[in-house]
Amino acid sequence: MPSKQPVAGPSRPKLSTATQAPPPPSVSGFNSSRTQCAMALPVLGSADKVTVWDITNNRVVSEWQVEGAAKVATLCWASTPSPTRRRKRKNKANESHVIDEEVLVIATQNEAVIFSPSRSEVVQRLSLSTPVTAAWSDDRRVLLSTVSSLLVLSPDLSSISSTIPFSSGIASPTAVAILPSSSRTTLHVLVANTSISCIHVDLESAQVTHTSSPLPASTSTVSSILPLPFSPVGYSFLVVSEDDRIVSQYTLKTPTAPLKLSYRFASPILSPAHSVALSPTYLSVLHSSGEISVFPVPTELDLVRPKSDSNPSSVKVVEGKDERQARVCRLTFAPDSETPSTLLCGRLTGGGRVTWHRAVLEHPEGGLKKLVTVKCEAQDLVNVNGSVNNIAPHRFAAPTGVVEAPPDDIEDETSARLPNDVHVADLSLGERLLALPDAAAAPIVNGDAAPTKAISAPVGPVNASSLTRLLVQALHTSDPALLAMCLAHRNPTLIRNTIRKMPAQLALPLLKACVERLGQGKGANKRGGGRGVSQSEQQARGTVEWVKGVLVERGALLMTMPSLPIHLAALSQLLSARLQLYQPLLSLSGRLDLALTQITMRRLATQQGQGHIGGDANEAVRYVEGESDEDEIPIEASHDDEVENIGILMNGTANAQDDQESDEEEEDDSDDDVLTSDSEDGRSEVVEGVEESDEEGLSEED
Structure with missing residues (x-):
């Protein structure tokens, strides 16, 4: 019996096949009551979006997109006094107390932003000289760690109250925390990178009073x-x-x-x-x-x-x-x-x-x-019964401050009829029919529905010359496949109609999506990501048409946005990178055309020279005074049926050769004339001599 061949296989248990690792824990966190969760995730474009979820009701509470196409380094929850004051109705009716408001401390590359999820607005901005590497917050203080120092925020989060430099043994902490042994005036802070140290910070003097010896914790960096x-x-x-x-x-x-x-x-x-x-x-x-x-x-x-x-x-x-x-x-x-x-x-x-x-x-x-x-x-999917476990997340809310009048030349549905809410944008056709008021449950008699009024059809013909609804849904849901299908169209009329009828507040997201599509590969939505492969010429032309349409149709609105230069700078850098090799290639193409033209002209000149010399050797040159070869200019046709005047390009050489040949022929003719005249004179003299001798001979005989 032959022995079994060894079978190749893993030497250890197979890992679970997760498609992608979750975001790092430094860009997500829970509030103190563990009822809300905040997380920074990348969206269409290069910026991050911070989303706050209500865990109990399973829905989105608030969203905020980082300005300037920046990335979130770290975030944490904190509490700050709210500007809202409530009066006590019991014992002290005239006194007021301040309610603490839960906010997010979001650290980017060059600033720290205090964002209020309940109001969906930025409360405070703090400029930073160095990037933040870690953050921590509790009921005592909020700490931000940089490469070389520890920043302590004020209780109201309006400023940086203290900056404590690290000792030489601590560099670039990736995680910080405050021990429960801390007090209001002294903080016991844990800082870690590959090793862990405990430092005691005196808030009154803003100095480090004690630093423990570092303890190696891991061969890699500490994440939390x-x-x-x-x-x-x-x-x-x-x-x-x-x-x-x-x-x-x-x-x-x-x-x-x-x-x-x-x-x-x-x-x-x-x-x-x-x-x-x-x-x-x-x-x-x-x-x-x-x-x-x-x-x-x-x-x-x-x-x-x-x-x-x-x-x-x-x-x-x-x-x-x-x-x-x-x-x-x-x-x-x-x-x-x-x-x-x-x-x-x-x-x-x-x-x-x-x-x-x-x-x-x-x-x-x-x-x-x-x-x-x-x-x-x-x-x-969206649950029509409205159960708590599957509530559709409210991911988009259109700002009420933007009001746009419909264009006069567009007679079909205007932007006011388009869905500005993701609940409508994500519904299927059947759910939309059920949501109509005329499609409510009607009384059923003997198994047949009671006669009701027909559902009113939309006024006018259905316009199929735009992709407004599809594009709005793609931008609301951040669906790259659906967005790629919309941007694949290259008809200028279709693009202009779609941009005119879409909500005005979606102009900037559409521009960012187009810039991202120009910078990614043509297989970005497929397995493998398509990285390293640029778009084809037709795809790039279609995307440029969308960019042109957004800038032309919504240029007035985009000019009012302070972050527009940043997005246009990204587009300019992308186009400059794409055109970086165009000028050298254009110069090389011109040199190749010049070299090929010179080679062709030299070959034609050589062929003409060889044909002219061969004709002189086989047959005599016939010269007629008063006629010249200058009027006969050889004209040849190129391969593209274009007439090329070769004689003009070689005018100097041809004229010189014709002049030299004419001079030589004149000299030959003059020499022949001289020889002819001399020979005739000699003959006459000889004849005369012969005649004289004959006459003398005859006279002597006589």
């Missing part, structure tokens, strides 16, 4: 630090590192004691840990693959011989009929105290949406489940 509640052992905190599947717990007995490893949460999942969520009894670890590990929180710690837990429970969020692994971006435990063992999982869907699903970790009789599977649909 989560402090734990105070325990009898000391002050503990969790450390999550990039490219590391183990979450480590460190403990300080006192604020000035050295850091020591106290526990390890080792998951058997090979994917690295992304973020963690903590409850009084459980710790959940989200991995980059979308898988979730749940550990019980240890009650005892051993600082001499740290223990490790490598047998966690698992939570899987699957979607579709084939139950493939879903893309989970963040985790948190339910905010209500009645269900502390309920885990909320945020799943990323198409168009930058996040839907929240619940996973119950415990059995009804008590005890942690070994495996929890949460099944969800691959495509979350």
Whole structure:
């Protein structure tokens, strides 16, 4: 029996096939009550959009797009005094108290923005000299870490109250946190990169009073630090590192004691840990693959011989009929105290949406489940029943300040009839028919519907010369495939009609989408991304037509936007990069044309010279005085049926040769005349001599 051949295969368990890693934990976070979640995600163009979700109702609360095509470095939640004042009606009717408002501290490359989700507006802007690498916020202070210093914001978040430089042993922290041992005047701050240090900051003097010795935490950078509640052992905190599947717990007995490893949460999942969520009894670890590990929180710690837990429970969020692994971006435990063992999982869907699903970790009789599977649909459709779990996210709200009158030359539907709400833009045809007032439930008699008035048809013929509704839906939902299908049309009339009838506030998003389409490959919406391959000539021409149409039709509105020069600068840089090789190639083409023309002319001159010499050798040259060859100019036709005057280009050489030949022929003729005259004179003399001799002879004979 022949031996079996070895079969090639993986030497370790296969990783879960997640399509893409979730956004880093530094650009997302939960508020203090864990009822709202904020996350920065890239949108069409190069900028980021910060979206705030209501976890309880599973809907979008507010959105804000970063100005200047900037990226969000980090964000965190904070509380600030609200300008709204409420009067107490009980004991003190004349006094007023200030209500704290939850805001977002969003750090970009050169500024820190204080954004209010409840008002959907920017409250404050703080200029920064160096980029922010990490941020932290709690009920004490808000900290921003840069490459070389620690920035402490004022309690009202209106300014930077203190700037504390780091010592030489600390550089470019990637994570910061404040320990529970801190007070109002002294902060015990944890800073980490590849190693962790604890520094004591005196807010009154703005100086560092104590710095612990750095403790190596990971071979890669630390992505997040989560402090734990105070325990009898000391002050503990969790450390999550990039490219590391183990979450480590460190403990300080006192604020000035050295850091020591106290526990390890080792998951058997090979994917690295992304973020963690903590409850009084459980710790959940989200991995980059979308898988979730749940550990019980240890009650005892051993600082001499740290223990490790490598047998966690698992939570899987699957979607579709084939139950493939879903893309989970963040985790948190339910905010209500009645269900502390309920885990909320945020799943990323198409168009930058996040839907929240619940996973119950415990059995009804008590005890942690070994495996929890949460099944969800691959495509979350709008639920007409209006249940809480599947409410359509309100992702777009048109500003009420923009009012545009319809053009006079457009007789079909105006921009006022177009959907300015994503609820209408995302509905299917059947849902729109059900939403009509005439399509309400009518009384049914004997199985037949009662006679009702016919649904009023739209006035006038249906106009098919625009893509307004399709383009509005593509911009609302940020669907790249649908947007590419709209921008693939190159008819100028269709483009102008579409831009004229679309809402005016969508002009800038459309311009940004066109710029992004010019800069990406022709297979960007397919597998592989199409990177490194530019668009074809026809696709680029179509996109340029859309850019031209936006600038012409909506130029007056775009000129009022302060961020327009930034987007136009991006377009200019893109066009300059595309035309960078045009001038050298054009110069090379001109040189090649010149060289080919010279080669052709030399070949023609050589052929003419050879033909002229061959004719002189075979037959005699006949010269007639008074006639010249200058009038006979050879004319030849090129390959493109264009007449080329070769004699004119070679005028100098041809005339010189004709003059030289005519001079030589004249000299030959003069010589012949001289010889002829001389010979005739000689003959006459000889004849005369002969005649004289004959006469003399005859005379003598006589």
